[in-house]
Amino acid sequence: MVVREFRVKGVLVRSRVPGVDYSVNPYVGCLHGCRYCYVAGMPYVRTRCEEWGTFADAKVNAPELVAREIRRLSPGVLVIGVATDPYQPPEAEFRVTRGILEALADANAPERGIEVRVLTKSSLVLRDVDLLRALGAEVGLSVTTDSEEVRRIFEPGAPPIRERVEALRELKGAGLRTYTFVGPMLPMDPERLVEMLVGAVDRVVLDRLNYPWRVRDLYYAHGLGHALKEEFALDLARELVELFSRRGVPAGPTRRWAARLRRGFSGL
Numbered sequence: 001m002v003v004r005e006f007r008v009k010g011v012l013v014r015s016r017v018p019g020v021d022y023s024v025n026p027y028v029g030c031l032h033g034c035r036y037c038y039v040a041g042m043p044y045v046r047t048r049c050e051e052w053g054t055f056a057d058a059k060v061n062a063p064e065l066v067a068r069e070i071r072r073l074s075p076g077v078l079v080i081g082v083a084t085d086p087y088q089p090p091e092a093e094f095r096v097t098r099g100i101l102e103a104l105a106d107a108n109a110p111e112r113g114i115e116v117r118v119l120t121k122s123s124l125v126l127r128d129v130d131l132l133r134a135l136g137a138e139v140g141l142s143v144t145t146d147s148e149e150v151r152r153i154f155e156p157g158a159p160p161i162r163e164r165v166e167a168l169r170e171l172k173g174a175g176l177r178t179y180t181f182v183g184p185m186l187p188m189d190p191e192r193l194v195e196m197l198v199g200a201v202d203r204v205v206l207d208r209l210n211y212p213w214r215v216r217d218l219y220y221a222h223g224l225g226h227a228l229k230e231e232f233a234l235d236l237a238r239e240l241v242e243l244f245s246r247r248g249v250p251a252g253p254t255r256r257w258a259a260r261l262r263r264g265f266s267g268l
């Protein structure tokens, strides 16, 4: 794993994600190394001679830039962590995300009409509950499956599912608005996932696997097909084969999981 510091010229950017006006990414790269991560396919990552998941560059001057750049923003939704995880392991030392939250709080972001959201897979977010509360932020943790086995295949460097669900409960208990991003939906038992998350979140966002062919290639390149055969139930193998069977089209299991998740979370 390689972690470096570097300085950037700007950090607050307009976002093309629906419902999001601005984004800020405290790092380039992500040590969580999810196999399905769309960022791994971006030109600025592809041209590096480093494998996705093995590097993270900390934008150490991001907090001072946020303090300056926030003055030109009109009201809108600002998400921290669209193309990186803001609470991946180096954040414990570099505290870039914390610095950004401090800058937003100092600049009275909520009074300026800036609605702050954070999306992560890490319980390290609990460290910043004080600032997140001061900002009235909404905090999301991605939970893509109920199965630790599946999580280990697709999100090898990310924290376990249970840890994320517990973090959501703590955040909600601390009075914060919480959500979970079930994206991409991976092989799962939807009813079990609902059971795990009910009471921990105020809303749920679903997304499908957008690049099944790339994930499939990675999957086999890493010898995971063999691991799957050896370690996991045949049902899961069948679901994965079906998931990877069509290019860019939501495959059968995805539709089934989504319908059952929607039913399960309909009371939220």
Ligand code: SF4
Residues within 6 Å of the ligand: 030, 031, 032, 033, 034, 036, 037, 038, 039, 082, 083, 084, 085, 121, 158
């Ligand atoms: S945590 Fe998010 S940014 Fe990091 S590798 Fe996974 S999907 Fe990509």
